[in-house]
Amino acid sequence: MTLQGARERVVRTGGVELCVAELGDPGQPTVILVHGYPDSKEVWSEVAPRLADRFHVVLYDVRGHGRSTPPQPLRGGFTLEKLTDDFLAVADAVSPDRPVHLVGHDWGSVQSWEFATVKRTEGRIASFTSMSGPSLDHFGHWINQRVKRPTPRRVGQLLGQGAKSWYVYLLHAPVLPELAWRGPLGKRWPRILERVEQVPGGDYPTPSLPTDAARGAWLYRDNVRPRLTRPRQDAYAHAPVQLITPLGDAFLSEKLYDDLELWVPQLTRRTLSAKHWIPRTRPDQLVSWITEFVTSVEGGRPAGVTATGKYADRFGGQLVLVTGAGSGIGRATAYAFAEAGARVVAVDRDAESAGRTAEMSRLIGAPEAWAETVDVSDEQAMEKLAARVAAEYGVVDVLVNNAGIGLSGSFFDTTPEDWKKVLDVNLWGVIHGCRLFGKQMAERGQGGHIVNTASAAAFQPSKALPAYSTSKAAVLMLSECLRAELAGQGIGVTAICPGLVNTNITSTAHFAGVDAEEEKRRQKRSARLYGLRNYPPEKVADAILRAVVRGEAVVPVTPEARGAYLMSRFTPRALRRIARLEPPL
Amino acid sequence: MTTAVSDERPVASAELQGFRRVQRLAYECAEAVAARLEPGITEREAARMQREWLRERGVRDWFHLPFAWFGDRTAFVNFRIPLQFFPTNRRLEPGMPFILDMAPVYDGCTADIGYSGSLGINPVQDKLMADLEAHRELILREVRERRPLREIYEDVDRLMVRQGYANRHRAYPFGVIAHKVDRVAERRWSAHVFGFGTQSLKGLASDALHGHREGWSPLWSPYRFSDHPPQPGLWAVEPHLGFRGTGAKFEEILVVTDSADPEQSAFWLDDDLPHVRRWAEEK
Numbered sequence: 001m002t003l004q005g006a007r008e009r010v011v012r013t014g015g016v017e018l019c020v021a022e023l024g025d026p027g028q029p030t031v032i033l034v035h036g037y038p039d040s041k042e043v044w045s046e047v048a049p050r051l052a053d054r055f056h057v058v059l060y061d062v063r064g065h066g067r068s069t070p071p072q073p074l075r076g077g078f079t080l081e082k083l084t085d086d087f088l089a090v091a092d093a094v095s096p097d098r099p100v101h102l103v104g105h106d107w108g109s110v111q112s113w114e115f116a117t118v119k120r121t122e123g124r125i126a127s128f129t130s131m132s133g134p135s136l137d138h139f140g141h142w143i144n145q146r147v148k149r150p151t152p153r154r155v156g157q158l159l160g161q162g163a164k165s166w167y168v169y170l171l172h173a174p175v176l177p178e179l180a181w182r183g184p185l186g187k188r189w190p191r192i193l194e195r196v197e198q199v200p201g202g203d204y205p206t207p208s209l210p211t212d213a214a215r216g217a218w219l220y221r222d223n224v225r226p227r228l229t230r231p232r233q234d235a236y237a238h239a240p241v242q243l244i245t246p247l248g249d250a251f252l253s254e255k256l257y258d259d260l261e262l263w264v265p266q267l268t269r270r271t272l273s274a275k276h277w278i279p280r281t282r283p284d285q286l287v288s289w290i291t292e293f294v295t296s297v298e299g300g301r302p303a304g305v306t307a308t309g310k311y312a313d314r315f316g317g318q319l320v321l322v323t324g325a326g327s328g329i330g331r332a333t334a335y336a337f338a339e340a341g342a343r344v345v346a347v348d349r350d351a352e353s354a355g356r357t358a359e360m361s362r363l364i365g366a367p368e369a370w371a372e373t374v375d376v377s378d379e380q381a382m383e384k385l386a387a388r389v390a391a392e393y394g395v396v397d398v399l400v401n402n403a404g405i406g407l408s409g410s411f412f413d414t415t416p417e418d419w420k421k422v423l424d425v426n427l428w429g430v431i432h433g434c435r436l437f438g439k440q441m442a443e444r445g446q447g448g449h450i451v452n453t454a455s456a457a458a459f460q461p462s463k464a465l466p467a468y469s470t471s472k473a474a475v476l477m478l479s480e481c482l483r484a485e486l487a488g489q490g491i492g493v494t495a496i497c498p499g500l501v502n503t504n505i506t507s508t509a510h511f512a513g514v515d516a517e518e519e520k521r522r523q524k525r526s527a528r529l530y531g532l533r534n535y536p537p538e539k540v541a542d543a544i545l546r547a548v549v550r551g552e553a554v555v556p557v558t559p560e561a562r563g564a565y566l567m568s569r570f571t572p573r574a575l576r577r578i579a580r581l582e583p584p585l
Numbered sequence: 586m587t588t589a590v591s592d593e594r595p596v597a598s599a600e601l602q603g604f605r606r607v608q609r610l611a612y613e614c615a616e617a618v619a620a621r622l623e624p625g626i627t628e629r630e631a632a633r634m635q636r637e638w639l640r641e642r643g644v645r646d647w648f649h650l651p652f653a654w655f656g657d658r659t660a661f662v663n664f665r666i667p668l669q670f671f672p673t674n675r676r677l678e679p680g681m682p683f684i685l686d687m688a689p690v691y692d693g694c695t696a697d698i699g700y701s702g703s704l705g706i707n708p709v710q711d712k713l714m715a716d717l718e719a720h721r722e723l724i725l726r727e728v729r730e731r732r733p734l735r736e737i738y739e740d741v742d743r744l745m746v747r748q749g750y751a752n753r754h755r756a757y758p759f760g761v762i763a764h765k766v767d768r769v770a771e772r773r774w775s776a777h778v779f780g781f782g783t784q785s786l787k788g789l790a791s792d793a794l795h796g797h798r799e800g801w802s803p804l805w806s807p808y809r810f811s812d813h814p815p816q817p818g819l820w821a822v823e824p825h826l827g828f829r830g831t832g833a834k835f836e837e838i839l840v841v842t843d844s845a846d847p848e849q850s851a852f853w854l855d856d857d858l859p860h861v862r863r864w865a866e867e868k
Contacts (some may be wrong), residue, residue: 363709364709
């Protein structure tokens with residue numbers, strides 16, 4: 001089994017033959033991808049070709065895996081020292097005069113930590129991107145600290161990681177793991193991966209899996225116990241490190257990396273809402289982060305603004321589309337994502353204000369930002385927008401369907417035209433957004449998140465807002481249904497219910513059943529009331545980012561929205577009483 | 586140019602010269618102090634530098650003592666009570682925006698200026714400063730049209746919202762965008778109350794009393810008491826933009842007269858100021 005278009009060769013070192021594959025232009029910076037356990041270099045088959053456009057990509061089968069030969073005997077043949085020899089041999093063969101950029105996943109990352117922290121590789125490594133594999137030395141110190149000075153929290157962390165490491169103990173048992181891998185486990189493994197980790201099938205895992213897994217057990221047996229009991233004291237990284245942490249990793253706790261800054265002078269943190277096998281499930285995101293990191297280390301990045309926002313580790317480099325981004329909550333949300341380093345598409349029907357949002361986004365941290373003018377209720381325009389966004393900027397990682405209009409007035413004052421208008425924007429706008437951009441997300445199959453701006457009016461009946469509340473209740477239900485449907489594909493859906501927020505929705509809201517002058521008066525008055533309440537849209541934006549990070553389903557934001565949400569669940573009759581009250585307009 | 590600034594107190598061009606001189610002196614002070622700011626300096630030290638610079642040049646009294654705001658304090662983040670305006674021990678860091686605000690009295694004439702800058706490059710504040718130009722034009726145009734001050738205030742507000750900024754002069758006492766300044770009686774020694782010179786406060790109070798009878802106010806605010814056409818006199822105007830932890834403002838004197846000629850009915854005291862020069866250079 002070979003990677004498409006790869007040039008293969010054999011590198012001999014320390015009594016083994018390593019199978020090395022190369023893609024891309026050797027004149028470009030070299031990126032070496034190191035696979036984990038139980039894998040072979042084909043775990044990178046989604047990532048490597050995408051990186052090959054920009055870099056000289058090198059993959060190799062670790063000794064004893066894939067088409068590399070095993071050491072004789074196996075015991076003692078997999079120590080980190082020997083794996084370092086292998087790496088240096090490969091690096092010398094593929095990039096003799098330039099340091100290489102290392103990328104490691106799982107055990108590939110564990111051994112790469114060794115490469116990046118020992119003296120003899122200094123000057124050979126330009127950067128290291130680590131995912132789902134800690135340094136055994138750092139891990140050893142982490143355990144020692146928690147054993148020596150236990151606090152309830154530290155003991156909890158210790159027990160938590162201890163439970164996640166169950167397979168490590170099993171792999172230390174003699175013969176049994178080999179028997180299992182060569183027998184039933186090896187056969188079922190692809191299906192287990194597909195079911196538990198949602199790893200798509202295809203050319204991975206390769207038929208060599210049972211042998212790889214059986215031999216690879218020695219990676220654990222040769223290294224884990226000695227390193228954890230006597231960790232090296234000088235395990236400092238001599239190259240910049242990018243740490244990518246999948247938050248749903250079943251084998252490693254995020255807490256492992258708490259003190260990493262002590263060991264790594266130049267550390268960039270990234271987090272990803274995914275499980276363990278991210279090279280299979282999130283190749284696009286990894287490629288974008290690796291490209292950005294390697295380019296910045298090579299000095300090719302233009303001096304821009306750095307993202308300093310709260311969730312920069314999570315949203316850095318992601319593509320976020322916000323509708324209604326010309327003002328209010330939409331604009332504040334676009335800015336919050338920009339501060340977190342996301343690339344922003346600001347959509348509004350007013351071109352000037354959308355342009356302004358995009359321009360300011362670039363100033364405060366967005367590496368790129370674009371403005372698009374569209375009316376979300378216009379189906380064809382939305383279809384064109386979706387096609388253009390996919391072609392020019394890529395598939396959206398976070399979609400915020402925020403555009404909406406206000407409409408107040410009793411049911412009998414609300415004309416069919418009023419109904420149509422408010423449903424067209426508030427509900428159909430969301431439907432179009434979910435349908436078009438959500439579909440792109442689902443088809444890509446690499447996760448994502450959809451946020452729909454509903455309202456506290458969605459669960460709080462009122463005699464003053466029948467049409468508006470109906471449209472928003474529909475948005476809330478739509479979000480909940482879609483959440484159920486997309487759960488299996490790693491796409492989260494959130495309904496945000498802000499409450500009374502100081503935006504200009506009040507001064508543009510239509511008041512049915514009154515003349516123009518009275519409408520103006522009510523607009524002014526409601527704007528004043530909302531102004532007195534003075535809840536800033538920035539706080540709603542914060543709640544949106546937090547909801548995406550935590551994958552929350554329904555998020556009431558202001559205290560009154562939270563109160564109404566609780567009442568709608570526990571004291572609905574009281575809420576219905578309140579609905580009868582005349583609003584103070 | 587001899588213009589009547591108000592019925593009772595005609596202000597000759599010679600007198601305007603005095604105000605112009607002290608406003609220039611204050612801006613010179615701001616530029617001199619800004620040039621000496623470096624990482625690690627605190628707001629208190631920056632305020633003291635302004636005070637000393639002006640004292641050395643003969644300033645004895647103040648409308649208010651010099652302020653300095655660094656970092657997100659330029660946008661008045663979390664300002665609730667007026668005491669938070671006073672300089673703190675916040676230290677300046679590279680890239681941080683700052684605002685120097687001072688109101689010296691010299692030779693009986695008051696200036697009140699605001700100077701925005703940053704230590705090194707700060708693209709956000711640059712943008713805010715560039716966008717302030719539209720406010721300077723809007724205020725002058727609408728004052729010449731004799732629109733009620735409250736309406737002009739609301740138009741400034743709307744322009745800020747359209748530009749995507751928060752109106753930070755809302756955080757000033759009474760939410761004022763401007764206040765009247767006048768000649769100040771010179772005393773050998775003048776006391777301060779909460780940073781404000783008592784002589785100037787006395788002037789403002791007498792204006793307020795005077796105005797209250799006639800239906801106008803020396804404070805230009807979003808409230809009903811500013812619902813009147815611009816009152817002749819000298820107004821220190823200070824639109825202040827805030828954007829996510831970065832603030833920018835200018836403050837300078839607008840001369841309002843009761844002349845029938847629109848050009849003469851209102852004009853900026855001086856057009857040769859740092860922010861105006863900066864906009865001219867950008868063009």
